[in-house]
Amino acid sequence: MIAHKREPVLSVRGLSKMYGKGCPSCQTLTGPEFNNNVCPVCSSILALHDISFDLYEGEILGIVGESGSGKSSLVQCLYFDQDATSGEVYLAHYNEGKDNVLNIPASKKRYLRNHLMGMVYQNPVLGLKLNISSGGNIAEKLLAADLYIYEEIRERGKKLLEKTEIPMYYMDEIPKKLSGGMQQRVQIAKALANNPPLLLLDEVTTGLDVSVQARVLDLIKALQQELQISMIVVSHDLGVIRLLTNRTLVLKNGRLVEVGLTDQIMEDPQHAYSQLLVHSML
Amino acid sequence: MNNLLAKTKGTFQYNFAFIDEGSKREIRRKILKAIAIPGHQVPFASRELPIARGWGTGGLQITMSIIGPDDVLKVIDQGCDGSVNAVSLRNLLVKTTGVRTTFDSREATIIQTRHRIPEIPLKEGQILVYQVPLPEPLRRVEPRETETRRMHGESEYSPLWVSLYEDIVKWQAVSIGASYPCRVNEHYIMAPSPIPKYDINKLNMAENLNLFGAGREKRIYAVPPYTKVEPLQFSDKPFTIEDFSGLSCRRCGARNTFLDEIYDEETGEKYYVCSDTGNCDLLRQKNQEELRDEHDCA
Ligand SMILES: Nc1ncnc2c1ncn2[C@@H]1O[C@H](COP(=O)(O)OP(=O)(O)OP(=O)(O)O)[C@@H](O)[C@H]1O
Numbered sequence A: 001m002i003a004h005k006r007e008p009v010l011s012v013r014g015l016s017k018m019y020g021k022g023c024p025s026c027q028t029l030t031g032p033e034f035n036n037n038v039c040p041v042c043s044s045i046l047a048l049h050d051i052s053f054d055l056y057e058g059e060i061l062g063i064v065g066e067s068g069s070g071k072s073s074l075v076q077c078l079y080f081d082q083d084a085t086s087g088e089v090y091l092a093h094y095n096e097g098k099d100n101v102l103n104i105p106a107s108k109k110r111y112l113r114n115h116l117m118g119m120v121y122q123n124p125v126l127g128l129k130l131n132i133s134s135g136g137n138i139a140e141k142l143l144a145a146d147l148y149i150y151e152e153i154r155e156r157g158k159k160l161l162e163k164t165e166i167p168m169y170y171m172d173e174i175p176k177k178l179s180g181g182m183q184q185r186v187q188i189a190k191a192l193a194n195n196p197p198l199l200l201l202d203e204v205t206t207g208l209d210v211s212v213q214a215r216v217l218d219l220i221k222a223l224q225q226e227l228q229i230s231m232i233v234v235s236h237d238l239g240v241i242r243l244l245t246n247r248t249l250v251l252k253n254g255r256l257v258e259v260g261l262t263d264q265i266m267e268d269p270q271h272a273y274s275q276l277l278v279h280s281m282l
Numbered sequence B: 001m002n003n004l005l006a007k008t009k010g011t012f013q014y015n016f017a018f019i020d021e022g023s024k025r026e027i028r029r030k031i032l033k034a035i036a037i038p039g040h041q042v043p044f045a046s047r048e049l050p051i052a053r054g055w056g057t058g059g060l061q062i063t064m065s066i067i068g069p070d071d072v073l074k075v076i077d078q079g080c081d082g083s084v085n086a087v088s089l090r091n092l093l094v095k096t097t098g099v100r101t102t103f104d105s106r107e108a109t110i111i112q113t114r115h116r117i118p119e120i121p122l123k124e125g126q127i128l129v130y131q132v133p134l135p136e137p138l139r140r141v142e143p144r145e146t147e148t149r150r151m152h153g154e155s156e157y158s159p160l161w162v163s164l165y166e167d168i169v170k171w172q173a174v175s176i177g178a179s180y181p182c183r184v185n186e187h188y189i190m191a192p193s194p195i196p197k198y199d200i201n202k203l204n205m206a207e208n209l210n211l212f213g214a215g216r217e218k219r220i221y222a223v224p225p226y227t228k229v230e231p232l233q234f235s236d237k238p239f240t241i242e243d244f245s246g247l248s249c250r251r252c253g254a255r256n257t258f259l260d261e262i263y264d265e266e267t268g269e270k271y272y273v274c275s276d277t278g279n280c281d282l283l284r285q286k287n288q289e290e291l292r293d294e295h296d297c298a
């Protein structure tokens, strides 16, 4: 096991995300006991409820759970794609972790997204503009961080392609023409553009060929070792989680049902749902 | 109130400058807001006018709302006082206000324009009113209005920058000609109506007030006097303007004005004339006076 510094780069406390208006019964009538996240009274979806965890420097944290358990909602709230309904999020790199970044102004959130975070979406359409060249997609992240020197943007773009093992001649090609695996690499290159301390990866290998999957996973592992970025890796594939992560959160119907070292969860899952999850995989 | 009513030739009486005073006040409020937030597009309730939308009704409503009996008016279309559109807009304004008009930009207190800024730098106290067809600089990268509004609110301009980047990758230069996007007062990005790149630098720290009106899109925005206006450019790919070096105006001989390309109908020969006809006339007059002076000496 890698020893981590004890300072969390990211602290999440009591995070909740509701799609819909919500009512007093939402909390009490949803969750793993009901095997449901839809409130029977008001039909709101309680996608996440009272989620708390820390992410330590240089750590890869896994988030696993069945479809609809709230994995994407969680990373999208952290990346400000979705507004969390309540809760607190602290980033060590932002004002020494003193501010709940869920409450800072939109312009500051934009700054955080562009300078301190990178995101790779399950669906490349969300992370890339498929009609703009790969280099242009990477440039967007650099421009969003106020780099307005054309030649430097080109140089940085080339280095990022190199780092993510994308052939140089794809730089000025539109991602629409690239394979799914290449598109995910371009997303990773874009996410890394401003050397963020935090990288969010949502189902980065889902839908790829097994051999392509393996190479993308190798790349992520290599990048993490080289750059010491803290990462959150979302997957419903325990194989991916086992390969990449040190610790894992298990989500079910929007609730956190288990947290622990990935190896321990795989060997000896505590929560009934985790047991089901692990055993169904074996 | 009587002096605000201008009698027309027919039996109808219009309010001074056609629009009713209540609507004018409303438009003036929007103009003040636009001046207070340079480059920010302020929505306004566009009125029905006896001119079809898309023919300068945005600029016209601004002019009608700010003009007074003592103003001196100039109306130009692509720099020209005599084009059909300029003439009909001028006629409408004169008919409903009775104000004095001029072709000399220095004399005018209000200049309504389409596509050009006069060559002679404008001064304090002068107002340049632009007729704007497409007020949204982000439209080329984002079709949704709700999104462009959010992007302005959060200063999220990187998609527009990416379009400049892509242009340079493909064509070694930015391909935008007219309405080149500019950053106003180091904040909002603005579409400076379809003026040529040649005119962009005139906006920067201009002494005059600039008011932009888009009738169809119902937007008013402004560049107040002495405001920074910068075309978007990479620091190592400087913004360039139209190049007329080696060319001159066939009418006045000027070598340092924005020129229109014209083909002689009979010979098919290409030649150039000043786009700003008022300034061209002034220069011709000056040439003739100089010629006369020379004769006097001789
Ligand atoms: N934008 C939205 N509006 C309304 N409901 C949503 C929205 N996004 C997600 N949901 C709902 O929230 C719940 C959690 O969805 P989420 O996408 O976070 O799950 P997930 O764990 O990522 O699932 P998957 O494995 O299928 O990607 C689901 O019930 C989903 O239907």
Ligand SMILES: [Mg+2]
Pocket (backbone or CB within 6 Å): A071, A072, A073, A122, A203
């Ligand atoms: Mg998901």
Ligand SMILES: [Zn+2]
Pocket (backbone or CB within 6 Å): B249, B250, B251, B252, B253, B254, B273, B274, B279, B280, B281, B283
């Ligand atoms: Zn001339």
